[in-house]
Amino acid sequence: MTPKPKTVLYVRVSTAEQTSDHQLAQARSAGFDIADDHVITDHGVSGVKVKLAERDQGKRLFDILQAGDTLVVRWIDRLGRNYDDVKAAIETFNRKGVTVRTVINNMTFQSDYALEGDDTAKAVRNALLGFMAAMASADTKAKQEARLAGVKHAKEGPDADRKYRGKRPSYDRATMTNVQHLLTQATTVSAIAKDTGLSRQTVLRIRDEPENCEAALARWGM
Numbered sequence: 001m002t003p004k005p006k007t008v009l010y011v012r013v014s015t016a017e018q019t020s021d022h023q024l025a026q027a028r029s030a031g032f033d034i035a036d037d038h039v040i041t042d043h044g045v046s047g048v049k050v051k052l053a054e055r056d057q058g059k060r061l062f063d064i065l066q067a068g069d070t071l072v073v074r075w076i077d078r079l080g081r082n083y084d085d086v087k088a089a090i091e092t093f094n095r096k097g098v099t100v101r102t103v104i105n106n107m108t109f110q111s112d113y114a115l116e117g118d119d120t121a122k123a124v125r126n127a128l129l130g131f132m133a134a135m136a137s138a139d140t141k142a143k144q145e146a147r148l149a150g151v152k153h154a155k156e157g158p159d160a161d162r163k164y165r166g167k168r169p170s171y172d173r174a175t176m177t178n179v180q181h182l183l184t185q186a187t188t189v190s191a192i193a194k195d196t197g198l199s200r201q202t203v204l205r206i207r208d209e210p211e212n213c214e215a216a217l218a219r220w221g222m
Contacts, residue, residue: 040064062092071098076100
C-alpha cells in the first residue's frame with residue numbers, strides 16, 4: 001500500500017530561548033496543513049557550520065521524506081546558510097520526489113517527478129534555486145561583516161575604557177538576525193515590529209544602524 005503523502009515542517013532555531021512554536025504557527029497561518037508529529041526541529045545549530053545532513057534532526061529528513069511528500073521551511077536559510085549545502089540539499093530532495101516550499105513568499109521548488117518531461121520548468125526551478133541559495137549565503141556574509149564591525153566599534157569607541165554600557169538592548173542577536181532577514185523580504189517595518197514584538201523605532205535602528213546595534217550587543221555580551 002502506497003503511503004499517503006505528508007507535509008513535514010523543518011525548523012532550525014539558533015538559541016535555547018527560541019522554540020519551534022512560532023514557525024509552526026506561521027506555517028499553519030500561511031495555509032500549510034502540518035500535524036504536530038510532522039515537525040522536525042534542530043535547536044542551537046549553526047546554519048553556517050553544520051550541514052543539514054549532519055544535524056541531529058536534519059538528517060532524519062533524508063530518511064522520512066518520500067516521493068510525493070512536501071518539505072516546508074520558513075525560509076531556505078533554515079536548511080543552511082552555505083550556498084553549496086543549501087543547493088545540494090534541495091536538489092537531493094527534488095530528485096527523491098519531494099517538493100520543497102517556503103512559508104515566506106510561498107516559494108516552491110517542485111520535485112523532479114512533478115516536472116518530468118518539462119525541461120524548461122526544471123531549468124527555471126534550478127536557476128531560481130541557485131539564486132536563492134546564493135542570496136542566503138550573501139546575507140550571512142553581510143551579517144558576519146556587520147557583526148565584526150560592531151565588535152570593533154565596541155572595543156575602539158568612546159565607551160571602550162568605561163564600564164558604562166548604556167541601556168540593555170531590547171533584542172538579542174537571534175532577534176536582530178530575524179529582523180534583518182525580514183527586511184530583505186519586502187516586509188513592512190510595522191509588520192516586522194508586530195511579528196517580533198519590538199518597537200518600530202528598534203526595527204528602524206536595526207535597519208539603519210546595524211553596526212551600532214552590533215556594538216550594543218557586544219557591550220552586553222549578547
